Amino acid sequence: MVNFQYKEKYGIEDFRAIMELLRGEGGCPWDRVQTHESIRRNMLEEAYEAVAAINHADMDNLREELGDLQMQILFHARMEEEIGGFDFDDVCDEACKKLIRRHPHVFGTAEAGTPDEVLATWDAVKREEKQQKTTAGAMASVADALPALWRAEKIQSKAGKAGFDWDDWRGPREKLSEEIAELDEAIAAGENIEAELGDVLATVVNLARHLKIDPEKALGGACDRFIARYTRMEELAAVGGNSLEAMEPEAREALWEQAKAEERDS
Numbered sequence: 001m002v003n004f005q006y007k008e009k010y011g012i013e014d015f016r017a018i019m020e021l022l023r024g025e026g027g028c029p030w031d032r033v034q035t036h037e038s039i040r041r042n043m044l045e046e047a048y049e050a051v052a053a054i055n056h057a058d059m060d061n062l063r064e065e066l067g068d069l070q071m072q073i074l075f076h077a078r079m080e081e082e083i084g085g086f087d088f089d090d091v092c093d094e095a096c097k098k099l100i101r102r103h104p105h106v107f108g109t110a111e112a113g114t115p116d117e118v119l120a121t122w123d124a125v126k127r128e129e130k131q132q133k134t135t136a137g138a139m140a141s142v143a144d145a146l147p148a149l150w151r152a153e154k155i156q157s158k159a160g161k162a163g164f165d166w167d168d169w170r171g172p173r174e175k176l177s178e179e180i181a182e183l184d185e186a187i188a189a190g191e192n193i194e195a196e197l198g199d200v201l202a203t204v205v206n207l208a209r210h211l212k213i214d215p216e217k218a219l220g221g222a223c224d225r226f227i228a229r230y231t232r233m234e235e236l237a238a239v240g241g242n243s244l245e246a247m248e249p250e251a252r253e254a255l256w257e258q259a260k261a262e263e264r265d266s
Helices: 012-023 040-055 059-082 088-101 115-129 135-140 148-161 170-189 193-210 215-239 249-265
Strands: none
Touching: 012 059, 040 059, 059 088, 088 115, 135 148, 148 193, 148 215, 170 193, 193 215, 215 249
């Protein structure tokens, strides 16, 4: 058993000490063999679980999930510290310095009286830090690990700030019809289908951006509605003593429309 002092309440230094114990001699066999790559997915999962808690306004769960996310940060920092790289203090130091640099309206003499002005200042400082001298460079800096819809939105937003954009939502809506027609042609020809489908999705994201709708949230809502409607379809089929899977397509479609109608009326 490791030498550890139990407490009524723990803080960040205790958190660091626990991670050090888990990774050290006599610690946890699983924790000791992990690498940045082996727990990469864990970081993503914990971040999404924290977002799910926010979506459901579940603050108790959010507190727990933020702890799990912090654990991932400490885990990665500890692995680097063990090989003489950075440590958690270095992570905090860099984050603090970044916040100070990117808030010159708070810590310096710049002025930014509105949220939009703050974002403009943040972007300008960030581009200077990253030595992004062109809009293309700023686009390339968008993390390729982001969900594709989110990545597309950020790239398009950067293009829009450089003046490469439609005036309003009508432009991308017209473009969407054009891209769907090109997709139909690709399907008919049996070639270039993936690229054309990608163009359709990118244009949908652009339309959402002009309508000030989060495409990830919109698609997530569609998924939730689909699950709710399908659940109701199974319930309706069971009332009639039927299995949804065994029903004819026309009968299933009728149940789908009934589920949608009930949703609208509720």
